[in-house]
Amino acid sequence: MKDLNEILEGIEGSCEHAKIKAKERLDNLAKPLGSLGQLEEIAIKLSGITGKISNPMINKQLIIMSADNGVVEEGVSSCPQNITAIQTINFIRGVTGVGVLAKHAGAKLKVVDIGINADIDYPGLYKRKIRKSTWNMAKGHAMTREEALKAIETGIDMVEEAVREGAQVLGTGEMGIGNTSTSSAIIMAFTGYDADRIVGKGSGLTEEGFENKKKIITQALRINEPDKNDPIDVLSKVGGFDIGGMAGCFIGAAYYRLPILIDGLISAAAALLAYKLNPLAADYMFTSHCSAEPGYKTIIEILGLKPMLNLDMRLGEGSGCAIAFNILEAADKVITNMATFEEASIKNDYLIDIR
Numbered sequence: 589m590k591d592l593n594e595i596l597e598g599i600e601g602s603c604e605h606a607k608i609k610a611k612e613r614l615d616n617l618a619k620p621l622g623s624l625g626q627l628e629e630i631a632i633k634l635s636g637i638t639g640k641i642s643n644p645m646i647n648k649q650l651i652i653m654s655a656d657n658g659v660v661e662e663g664v665s666s667c668p669q670n671i672t673a674i675q676t677i678n679f680i681r682g683v684t685g686v687g688v689l690a691k692h693a694g695a696k697l698k699v700v701d702i703g704i705n706a707d708i709d710y711p712g713l714y715k716r717k718i719r720k721s722t723w724n725m726a727k728g729h730a731m732t733r734e735e736a737l738k739a740i741e742t743g744i745d746m747v748e749e750a751v752r753e754g755a756q757v758l759g760t761g762e763m764g765i766g767n768t769s770t771s772s773a774i775i776m777a778f779t780g781y782d783a784d785r786i787v788g789k790g791s792g793l794t795e796e797g798f799e800n801k802k803k804i805i806t807q808a809l810r811i812n813e814p815d816k817n818d819p820i821d822v823l824s825k826v827g828g829f830d831i832g833g834m835a836g837c838f839i840g841a842a843y844y845r846l847p848i849l850i851d852g853l854i855s856a857a858a859a860l861l862a863y864k865l866n867p868l869a870a871d872y873m874f875t876s877h878c879s880a881e882p883g884y885k886t887i888i889e890i891l892g893l894k895p896m897l898n899l900d901m902r903l904g905e906g907s908g909c910a911i912a913f914n915i916l917e918a919a920d921k922v923i924t925n926m927a928t929f930e931e932a933s934i935k936n937d938y939l940i941d942i943r
């Protein structure tokens with residue numbers, strides 16, 4: 589694999605010429621101008637990414653990064669840590685929320701153990717464990733700088749494999765008890781906003797648990813003092829291996845000019861990290877759904893993106909991406925298969941009584 593800096597420097601913005609051509613075609617289709625709303629914006633963005641007007645998405649891949657977070661020992665999550673390992677196996681068995689939705693969309697799930705706190709060997713699992721769980725960020729840095737880089741490289745690696753297999757679109761997902769805390773810490777580190785504005789209840793907490801979560805995240809930032817101008821520093825001090833892995837997916841997708849979907853809060857935090865490494869990466873990102881977690885909106889405002897769906901979902905796993913694949917495909921079907929005004933005009937012979 590190429591060096592990370594080489595990849596970051598190799599990212600180009602999307603193709604303006606292709607976007608103009610796509611807009612011209614959409615404006616010529618038999619419909620009132622702009623009447624397909626966001627579907628038109630999506631079709632234009634897709635064209636800018638690939639340089640093509642028509643973008644069939646037969647090979648769809650959803651990459652799930654699973655990892656554990658040392659900060660759970662502070663009681664920041666309502667769920668026991670072993671859910672990370674259990675759900676990871678269930679992803680491969682196809683019985684989870686994301687599994688069912690990805691099957692419905694015809695997307696392939698790729699499940700990566702990038703740092704689960706257990707020894708797992710399950711057929712089909714990508715074994716890329718960096719370490720069994722990060723350290724507790726409330727007591728010191730979560731990982732080393734080398735581990736942070738390795739997490740990002742793992743994501744880029746997964747994209748390179750997808751490119752070799754002919755993937756046309758990617759989605760991102762994760763599993764990691766405690767990862768709404770690491771995500772919130774990353775957002776707070778980059779924006780300087782306080783816990784009351786960013787932190788949510790994650791998979792569910794009592795009021796008491798919620799107050800403790802905000803206190804712990806604030807403490808993690810105070811102790812570690814992440815440098816917001818150095819995204820690798822932010823990731824290593826208050827991040828997770830899953831977030832690093834997904835950030836690598838966003839960087840890789842931008843480098844190889846593939847459209848890539850953001851899922852919920854954690855995936856969005858990874859997208860923010862990728863954006864901080866190279867802002868052009870946002871040209872390749874689509875937001876699937878609006879997570880119910882408060883920090884999510886802050887991120888997509890920074891990225892200048894708009895969610896396609898608002899289903900009040902907060903499952904994570906990549907579940908929103910699985911649904912949004914259908915919308916990306918719909919946008920392509922419209923620009924590719926709808927008739928233009930010229931093509932749609934029916935011969936006069938058939939029009940018996942038209943005035």
Ligand SMILES: O=C(O)c1ccc[n+]([C@@H]2O[C@H](COP(=O)([O-])O)[C@@H](O)[C@H]2O)c1
Pocket residue numbers: 664665666667762763764765766767768769789790791792851852853854855879880881901902903904905
């Ligand atoms: O995607 C989201 O916006 C989202 C919001 C809340 C929770 N989650 C999922 O729940 C887990 C993290 O929740 P927590 O409370 O342990 O931080 C993790 O596995 C995520 O996939 C995901």
Ligand SMILES: Cc1cc2nc[nH]c2cc1C
Pocket residue numbers: 667671675763764791903904905
């Ligand atoms: C069962 C379960 C599934 C999940 N998927 C993402 N976070 C989760 C948390 C729990 C508890």
